[in-house]
Amino acid sequence: MADEQQPDLRLEFDESIHNVDAIKRAAYAMMKRAVCNIRMVDGVLVCELTAASDEPLEGLARDFRREVLDQDLRLSIEAQTEPLRNLVLGLAFSRVGQNGEVH
Amino acid sequence: MAKFTDINAYSKNLAAGYKPLPFRFMPLDSEKYVLTNMAGEFVVTDRDGLVEFAGGKLHHQSPAYSDLKSKHFLIDSDSDVALDLLALKVRTKLSPLANFTGLHIFVVTLRCEHSCPYCQVSRANDNRTDFDMTEETALRALDLVFQSPSPAIKIEFQGGESLLNLDLIELIVAEAKRRNETEQRELAFVFATNLAVLDERALEFAREHNIFISTSLDGPKDLHNRNRPRPGGDSYERTIDGINRARAVVGRDHVSALMTTTAASLDRAREIVDEYIRQGFRGIFLRALSPYGFALKTKFYQSYGHERWLQFYFDGLDYIIEMNRNGFPFTEQYAALILRKMLTPFQPGYVDLMSPSGIGIGAVVYNYDGDVYASDEARMLAEMNDKTFRLGNVHDNTYEEIFLGESLLDPIEQSFAPSAPMCSWCAFEPWCGSDPVFHYATQGDFVGKKPLSAFCGRNMAIFKGLIERMNQDPEIRTIFENWANN
Numbered sequence: 001m002a003d004e005q006q007p008d009l010r011l012e013f014d015e016s017i018h019n020v021d022a023i024k025r026a027a028y029a030m031m032k033r034a035v036c037n038i039r040m041v042d043g044v045l046v047c048e049l050t051a052a053s054d055e056p057l058e059g060l061a062r063d064f065r066r067e068v069l070d071q072d073l074r075l076s077i078e079a080q081t082e083p084l085r086n087l088v089l090g091l092a093f094s095r096v097g098q099n100g101e102v103h
Numbered sequence: 104m105a106k107f108t109d110i111n112a113y114s115k116n117l118a119a120g121y122k123p124l125p126f127r128f129m130p131l132d133s134e135k136y137v138l139t140n141m142a143g144e145f146v147v148t149d150r151d152g153l154v155e156f157a158g159g160k161l162h163h164q165s166p167a168y169s170d171l172k173s174k175h176f177l178i179d180s181d182s183d184v185a186l187d188l189l190a191l192k193v194r195t196k197l198s199p200l201a202n203f204t205g206l207h208i209f210v211v212t213l214r215c216e217h218s219c220p221y222c223q224v225s226r227a228n229d230n231r232t233d234f235d236m237t238e239e240t241a242l243r244a245l246d247l248v249f250q251s252p253s254p255a256i257k258i259e260f261q262g263g264e265s266l267l268n269l270d271l272i273e274l275i276v277a278e279a280k281r282r283n284e285t286e287q288r289e290l291a292f293v294f295a296t297n298l299a300v301l302d303e304r305a306l307e308f309a310r311e312h313n314i315f316i317s318t319s320l321d322g323p324k325d326l327h328n329r330n331r332p333r334p335g336g337d338s339y340e341r342t343i344d345g346i347n348r349a350r351a352v353v354g355r356d357h358v359s360a361l362m363t364t365t366a367a368s369l370d371r372a373r374e375i376v377d378e379y380i381r382q383g384f385r386g387i388f389l390r391a392l393s394p395y396g397f398a399l400k401t402k403f404y405q406s407y408g409h410e411r412w413l414q415f416y417f418d419g420l421d422y423i424i425e426m427n428r429n430g431f432p433f434t435e436q437y438a439a440l441i442l443r444k445m446l447t448p449f450q451p452g453y454v455d456l457m458s459p460s461g462i463g464i465g466a467v468v469y470n471y472d473g474d475v476y477a478s479d480e481a482r483m484l485a486e487m488n489d490k491t492f493r494l495g496n497v498h499d500n501t502y503e504e505i506f507l508g509e510s511l512l513d514p515i516e517q518s519f520a521p522s523a524p525m526c527s528w529c530a531f532e533p534w535c536g537s538d539p540v541f542h543y544a545t546q547g548d549f550v551g552k553k554p555l556s557a558f559c560g561r562n563m564a565i566f567k568g569l570i571e572r573m574n575q576d577p578e579i580r581t582i583f584e585n586w587a588n589n
């Protein structure tokens with residue numbers, strides 16, 4: 001069934017630059033302020049935002065873009081540091097015995 | 104299971120630079136970001152600083168470099184023990200988990216002579232004993248208490264008004280002490296009481312057994328009496344009288360008070376703080392109203408949003424900070440709990456701010472009828488006919504069935520913050536909790552959508568508010584360090 005309501009904002013992100021997971025996370029983080037519909041059109045990720053309140057749309061667009069950038073950075077940090085995270089957790093838990101004693 | 108690469112593999116690659124250690128970030132305001140590492144240590148920087156650091160471009164002689172290195176945000180060729188130290192800090196933060204369950208709450212009666220409209224457990228008529236815990240139930244609950252691995256066990260008596268069933272309290276204390284002669288745990292007891300029926304017998308018993316007394320004080324007389332109606336309308340007078348009598352017998356440090364915030368409190372944070380000072384307390388816990396029991400039924404909960412509560416909280420906090428600046432030491436205890444997480448290697452066992460969730464691990468509740476609940480809030484939810492967090496009954500279930508059953512493990516596992524959407528990338532996660540009971544009560548599932556959660560909104564604002572304050576002013580940082588270390 002077609003969605004009758006027109007979105008308030010249409011933001012585009014180049015798929016070769018932005019990770020689709022970053023956009024999904026940004027949409028999740030901002031769900032209080034807007035409902036986001038994500039589509040892929042010819043290598044472009046299109047986010048259609050419907051604001052939850054009558055806040056100014058420039059602010060919403062700016063914050064959504066900033067959130068996408070932040071999420072992109074988070075994803076690359078996570079990928080880069082994942083082996084070290086596992087190593088630290090391995091060290092932390094390897095010294096705790098079955099009874100919780102530290103060796 | 105994940106395979107771990109040998110530690111030496113990392114040091115070989117570092118001769119030319121550094122590697123960021125795992126960290127998360129979150130905007131603090133429109134310019135600054137907070138970065139936290141796996142152990143909850145933090146730094147504040149701007150976006151350029153963040154991008155530079157994450158991209159491996161930070162100059163090794165810059166002040167930011169040494170700060171990040173000393174706080175375990177990076178390793179370089181001469182950080183031989185950095186990973187070991189970080190692992191040690193992570194382990195220290197997680198170690199309280201091995202010692203579950205420390206707090207055992209006995210609901211010895213649901214009877215109460217107050218009729219507070221926001222009361223979070225159902226009340227029952229003052230003189231009916233159908234709502235009293237029986238001796239048999241209490242003894243069976245004690246069997247479970249001493250099966251907990253925790254070396255420190257605190258038994259708290261709650262109600263209703265707990266002191267209306269003093270006979271049973273006396274029996275439980277005597278029996279717990281008898282069993283502890285062989286168990287040798289660090290054993291403590293607490294009366295949670297409104298003090299209205301505190302008599303000499305209860306006081307003498309508290310003195311003899313070194314029992315802590317925790318009461319309710321909502322603020323100045325008019326506010327307290329309005330929140331807590333009772334026959335005679337003298338709840339405040341009785342509370343203050345009880346506090347003074349209790350202090351004289353069990354000692355000042357054994358008497359504490361908790362406040363409940365209602366819609367009527369919201370413009371009066373400073374007066375509430377003043378009342379605590381007038382009564383000689385050294386701190387206050389500025390609490391949010393919980394969404395359970397009568398609180399929800401009477402629509403008090405819906406009558407103000409968390410934004411309004413945050414104004415109340417920060418008004419009170421700033422007032423207290425100002426007082427400390429002027430040389431009067433006084434603590435806001437919720438901030439102190441969080442600051443302990445932020446500024447020390449220790450992890451306070453406060454149930455709401457634990458992940459994995461503290462339900463059943465930090466505290467457990469034995470209701471008057473023998474039902475066991477994962478937390479006090481879980482019991483309140485049960486009073487609203489939702490027994491999702493009922494873990495079993497002391498008469499029907501074994502320790503293993505209660506503490507290793509699905510009713511407890513499912514919500515703990517599902518709500519585990521490091522794997523929950525948004526919490527998994529949130530810089531505040533090392534200090535935060537998961538509170539599956541709150542999210543279940545307000546959103547219908549254990550995890551909850553954090554962007555819509557009052558729990559998340561409230562805590563995130565407090566984390567940011569505390570960091571902003573100590574970042575702006577070294578004197579506040581010193582005050583906060585004192586709170587964290589006391």
Ligand code: SF4
Nearest residue numbers: 526529532535559563
């Ligand atoms: S509940 Fe909110 S503040 Fe807490 S870790 Fe999750 S996202 Fe962060």
